[in-house]
Amino acid sequence: MRNITPHSAFRIRWTLSTPFDTFATMGGQEREEKLAAGGILIRLNDDDSKSVLLVHRPRYLDWSFPKGGVKSGETVEEAAIREVEEETGLRCLILGKLQIARYHYRTAKGNLRPKAVHYFLMESISNCITTDGVEVDDARWFDAGEAEAKLSYEADRLVLRRAVGETDG
Numbered sequence: 328m329r330n331i332t333p334h335s336a337f338r339i340r341w342t343l344s345t346p347f348d349t350f351a352t353m354g355g356q357e358r359e360e361k362l363a364a365g366g367i368l369i370r371l372n373d374d375d376s377k378s379v380l381l382v383h384r385p386r387y388l389d390w391s392f393p394k395g396g397v398k399s400g401e402t403v404e405e406a407a408i409r410e411v412e413e414e415t416g417l418r419c420l421i422l423g424k425l426q427i428a429r430y431h432y433r434t435a436k437g438n439l440r441p442k443a444v445h446y447f448l449m450e451s452i453s454n455c456i457t458t459d460g461v462e463v464d465d466a467r468w469f470d471a472g473e474a475e476a477k478l479s480y481e482a483d484r485l486v487l488r489r490a491v492g493e494t495d496g
Contacts (some may be wrong), residue, residue, distance in 0.1 A: 360441040361432075364407035366419055366449040367490040372469070377491060380451075381406025382414050382458070383465035389479035393466070393487070394444055403445040407453035411449060415466040417455030419449040425490055428482050446486055448493060 345460050350474040368380040381390045395410040397403055404421055431439045456466050469477055471491050478484050 335380050337343045342443055357467060359444050360429075362397045362403070362443055362445075363394050364397055364403040364445040364447070366407050366411040366447050367392055367419075367425055367486065368411070368417070368419065368449050368451055369471075369490055370451070371494075372470075377469040377471040377494065378466055379471055379487060379490075380415065380417075380456075380466060381474055381477060382463045384462065385464045386462070387479075390477045391483055392446070393463070394446075403448065407445065407447045407449070412470060414458065414463045416453075416455055417451045417452050418453040422450055423493070424448075425493065426486065430482055430485055446490075448490055 370378050382393050383390050393411045393414040397406040425448050428444045432442050433442050458466050475484050
């Protein structure tokens with residue numbers, strides 16, 4: 328297996344650099360936007376097919392990409408690298424910026440809150456996948472088609488399609 332190499336198509340401007348930004352809601356009120364970051368790891372197999380790393384979160388009973396909140400004083404790039412390592416045990420390098428996924432999530436109190444997840448295309452520089460068994464109880468490679476079917480959210484499937492498209496060619 329071999330890793331994806333940087334691709335010249337990454338041309339996204341990143342403007343959010345703090346854990347929260349403001350987000351205008353439908354009612355015109357401004358809410359704090361939770362800032363998160365994560366990694367999309369894609370590797371090329373010997374037969375030129377692609378595999379994608381997904382994580383299973385038992386709290387939500389879902390399959391997604393490794394991601395999490397940006398800590399105070401941390402850049403989105405640092406957060407993405409840290410979150411991937413915390414959730415999968417893999418040390419990674421960022422190959423390029425992929426996109427910002429914006430959506431609303433439900434808080435523990437049941438309120439909707441805006442969130443922006445900065446996704447980066449990454450390559451693993453280590454091979455041993457480990458999870459803490461609590462936040463993430465499974466992390467594994469799926470072929471790209473199977474990963475798309477396994478992902479729990481349409482927003483994640485859109486991110487995956489973009490990532491796979493960025494690595495073509």
